[in-house]
Amino acid sequence: MSDANEDDERKHSREQIDKQQIALCASCDRCRARKTKCDGRKPCGNCATKYMKKHKLTSTEGIDVSEFCCVYSPAKRRGPVPGRAGQTRKASEAFGGPPTTARYGNDWTSQGGGGPTPGSAGMSGFGNHHQQQDTYFDSQQVAIQQQLNLIQQLQAQQMSQLQQQQQQQQQIQQQQQQQIQQQQDQQSNGAVTDSNGVPKTIAAHTHLLELSDPDGSRLRAYYRLSVDEVFGFPPTPTDEEYCSRLNITGMTPRMIPGTHLAALSAARFAEVSLGAIVHNETSLAMELCNAVVHCLKESVQEPVQPPYMFEIARSYFLLAVFRAFRGDMVRYFKYRRVCLTYVSKLEDAANATTLIAAISFLDAWAYMIYNADETKYNVKCNPGCIASDPRNQNWIQGAPPVFLNDEAPLRARSLDALACAVRTCCDQANGRFAAISKEAKADNMEPIPQETIITPTTTAVLSHENELCSRNMVLSAFTLLQQYETVTPNSHKNQGMHLVMSAMDAFLDNGDEDETGGFTDSQIQSLLSVSNIVIENPLLLHHAGPTYHMVSNAAVMLCHLLNSMYMMKGGAEGIRDEQQQGGGMEAAMFEEILDTFTAVRKLLVIHRRNLPIKLRCHSIPRPSLVLPEDGKPFIDLGETLLCACRGCQGFVLMACSPVVAAQKAQAAATKRSVEAAREAQVEAADEVDKELDVLSHDFNLDDDALLGMLSQLISS
Known part of the structure; x- marks a missing residue:
C-alpha cells in the first residue's frame, strides 16, 4: 500500500510539473467561443454565473470546480516565445555571427535533424538550399527594414510639417496681436502724447x-x-x-x-x-x-x-x-x-525735519477723520528712523519726534507740537464718547475700540504730562514760533499757524470758573481772531491739515456764545427792549459776533460744498430770520449735520446730556448717508x-x- 501511495504521489507531482510547464490560454474555452471577456479565474465569472442561473443558486461556495464547464486549453504558439528571440540574438552576437542568419539557420537545422542521414551529395544539396533560404530571408528583411525607414521618414516629415505649420500660425497670431497692440498704443499715445x-x-x-x-x-x-x-x-x-x-x-x-x-x-x-x-x-x-x-x-x-x-x-x-x-x-x-x-x-537734516513736521501736521488731520483707529507705538527723533519706522505707516503718532529734536528748525518743531496737541484732543474725544455710550447704554452707536483711546500718543502724554499735555504743547508751539519770527525777519506773518494756535487756545480754555460754563474774555478773543483771520484769508481753509475742521468748530462755539448771550438777554423780548433803548456794550458785542459768524459760515458753506462727502465737517445752520419763540435757541444746533470725527462732534454736543448726545450721534450717521446718496444723484446728472x-x-x-x-x- 505504501508503494502504491508513493507511485500516486509521484504521478500527481509529475502532472503538476507538466501543468506548470504547459502554458494555458488566458480565457476559458467557453468565453473564447462566445468571444466574451474572461477574468481568468477557475471557474471564471461567466461560467459561474451560467451555473448559478441553471441551478437557481445565489452562491458557488462549496461546489467542486469540476462541476463547472470551465476548461482552459493549452496556449498555441503563434510566433516567437517572448524573451527567447532576444536571448538567441544576444547569444549569436556574442559568438560573432550575424543575428538574422543564426536565428534562421538554427530553425532549419532543427527541422532537418529528424530525417535520415544523407550522403555527401545530399549534404551539399542541403547546404545550397540552406544558403538560398538565408539569402531569401536576408533580402526580405532588408526590404522590410527599408519600408520601415521610409515610413519613419514620412512620419518625421509629416511631424516637421505640422510643427512648421503650427509655428507659422503662432507667428502670424503674434504678429497680428502685436499689430493690434501697436494700433492701440498709437491710439492711446495719440490721446496722451504729442x-x-x-x-x-x-x-x-x-x-x-x-x-x-x-x-x-x-x-x-x-x-x-x-x-x-x-x-x-x-x-x-x-x-x-x-x-x-x-x-x-x-x-x-x-x-x-x-x-x-x-x-x-x-x-x-x-x-x-x-x-x-x-x-x-x-x-x-x-x-x-x-x-x-x-x-x-x-x-x-x-x-x-x-x-x-x-x-x-x-x-x-x-x-x-x-x-x-x-x-x-x-x-x-x-x-x-x-x-x-x-x-x-x-x-540734509533741516529739510528732512521740515518735511516730517509737514507730514505730522497732515497726519493729525487723517488721525481726526479716522478717529485714531490704529494700534501702533513708540517714537524716535532721528528723521531716518521716523520715516522708516513701520509703526508710522498711516500717521506719525506717540511723542512728537520733531518737537523733541532740539536741532530741528524752530518752525518745524512748532508745527509738530501742534500736531501732537491735535492727536491728544482726538484721543480724549474718543474716551468721552466711549463713556457717553456706556452711560447711555446705546448699543446702536458705532463701537469705539480701546486702542483708539489708549493710543501711543496718550501713553506718551500720560508719561510726561507736564511737558506733553495739549495746553503746554500749544504754549510751547507759540514760544517756538515767536523765536522763529525773531531770528527770521520777513514780511510773512505765519497767519496760518497763528490761526491754529488761537483755535487750540480757545478749545482748551476751561471757561469762566466764576460763571459755570461761561466763555472767558480770552476765549472770545481767540474765537473772533480765528474767524477774522479766515475772513481776511479764505485760502487758509485749504491748509493740508485740520485747519478747516478747527475753523468749523470755532464757528460752532460762536453759535454757543450767541445762544448764551441771547438767553441772558431774556430771549426775543429782551432783544426788542434793548433795541428800543438804543443798545449798549453787550448789544454791540452781540451784533459783532453775529456778523462774524455769518461771514465765516458763508465761507465754510462754500468750502464744504467743494469737498468730497467723507472730508466734510459740520453743516452749520443759519440763524433764524425772525426772532425765535421764547425757550428756543437763537441758532438751533440740533439741525447741525455732524462731522464724522468724534473730536468735532463734541463741540456741537457739548451742552447735551449723554442720552441726547448718543441719539444725535446715531442720527448724524444716517443723515450723512442720505447726504451722500443725494450728492451721488446730483453728480450723476x-x-x-x-x-x-x-x-x-x-x-x-x-x-x-x-x-x-x-x-x-x-x-x-
Whole structure:
C-alpha cells in the first residue's frame, strides 16, 4: 500500500510539473467561443454565473470546480516565445555571427535533424538550399527594414510639417496681436502724447513752469497762500540754481541730466496743480497732477541722486496732499509712504525735519477723520528712523519726534507740537464718547475700540504730562514760533499757524470758573481772531491739515456764545427792549459776533460744498430770520449735520446730556448717508462731473502705473 501511495504521489507531482510547464490560454474555452471577456479565474465569472442561473443558486461556495464547464486549453504558439528571440540574438552576437542568419539557420537545422542521414551529395544539396533560404530571408528583411525607414521618414516629415505649420500660425497670431497692440498704443499715445512722444499733459502746460508766465505765477501764489503757508517749504530751485547746487565747474542748464530735469519739473508741476485745485480749477488741476506723475515716472528710470532727493520726496508729499483734497485716501496713504521712503534717505537734516513736521501736521488731520483707529507705538527723533519706522505707516503718532529734536528748525518743531496737541484732543474725544455710550447704554452707536483711546500718543502724554499735555504743547508751539519770527525777519506773518494756535487756545480754555460754563474774555478773543483771520484769508481753509475742521468748530462755539448771550438777554423780548433803548456794550458785542459768524459760515458753506462727502465737517445752520419763540435757541444746533470725527462732534454736543448726545450721534450717521446718496444723484446728472470722472479714471491708471514701478523699486 505504501508503494502504491508513493507511485500516486509521484504521478500527481509529475502532472503538476507538466501543468506548470504547459502554458494555458488566458480565457476559458467557453468565453473564447462566445468571444466574451474572461477574468481568468477557475471557474471564471461567466461560467459561474451560467451555473448559478441553471441551478437557481445565489452562491458557488462549496461546489467542486469540476462541476463547472470551465476548461482552459493549452496556449498555441503563434510566433516567437517572448524573451527567447532576444536571448538567441544576444547569444549569436556574442559568438560573432550575424543575428538574422543564426536565428534562421538554427530553425532549419532543427527541422532537418529528424530525417535520415544523407550522403555527401545530399549534404551539399542541403547546404545550397540552406544558403538560398538565408539569402531569401536576408533580402526580405532588408526590404522590410527599408519600408520601415521610409515610413519613419514620412512620419518625421509629416511631424516637421505640422510643427512648421503650427509655428507659422503662432507667428502670424503674434504678429497680428502685436499689430493690434501697436494700433492701440498709437491710439492711446495719440490721446496722451504729442508728435514728439511727450505726454500731452506736460506739453500743454510746460509754459506754467516759467517764472514769467502770469498764469503760472497766479497758481503758484494760490499754492503759497494756502498749502505752503503753514508748511514753509523752500522754493523749488531754478535750473541755474540747481547747477550751482551741483557745484560742477562749467555746468549749464543744458547739461542737466534728463532724470534731474524730470524731478525738478515734477516739483514745479506739483505746486501749480495744488494752486489750481485750491482755486477750484479742478480739470486743470487733474491735468497738472497727471503731469507730475509722468515726470516722476521719468525720474525713477534711474536711482534718485542726493542733489534732487528733497524735490522728489516733496513731490510725492504734494501728490499725497492732492489725493487727500480729492478724497482718494487709498492713494494718499500710498504716496505718503513713498514720501517717507525718500525722506529716510535725505542727507540734509533741516529739510528732512521740515518735511516730517509737514507730514505730522497732515497726519493729525487723517488721525481726526479716522478717529485714531490704529494700534501702533513708540517714537524716535532721528528723521531716518521716523520715516522708516513701520509703526508710522498711516500717521506719525506717540511723542512728537520733531518737537523733541532740539536741532530741528524752530518752525518745524512748532508745527509738530501742534500736531501732537491735535492727536491728544482726538484721543480724549474718543474716551468721552466711549463713556457717553456706556452711560447711555446705546448699543446702536458705532463701537469705539480701546486702542483708539489708549493710543501711543496718550501713553506718551500720560508719561510726561507736564511737558506733553495739549495746553503746554500749544504754549510751547507759540514760544517756538515767536523765536522763529525773531531770528527770521520777513514780511510773512505765519497767519496760518497763528490761526491754529488761537483755535487750540480757545478749545482748551476751561471757561469762566466764576460763571459755570461761561466763555472767558480770552476765549472770545481767540474765537473772533480765528474767524477774522479766515475772513481776511479764505485760502487758509485749504491748509493740508485740520485747519478747516478747527475753523468749523470755532464757528460752532460762536453759535454757543450767541445762544448764551441771547438767553441772558431774556430771549426775543429782551432783544426788542434793548433795541428800543438804543443798545449798549453787550448789544454791540452781540451784533459783532453775529456778523462774524455769518461771514465765516458763508465761507465754510462754500468750502464744504467743494469737498468730497467723507472730508466734510459740520453743516452749520443759519440763524433764524425772525426772532425765535421764547425757550428756543437763537441758532438751533440740533439741525447741525455732524462731522464724522468724534473730536468735532463734541463741540456741537457739548451742552447735551449723554442720552441726547448718543441719539444725535446715531442720527448724524444716517443723515450723512442720505447726504451722500443725494450728492451721488446730483453728480450723476451733471455733465461736468461726468467728464471729471472719466478724466479721473484715465489719470488714475497713470498713478497706479507709477505706484507699481515704485513698489518694485522699493522692494528690490
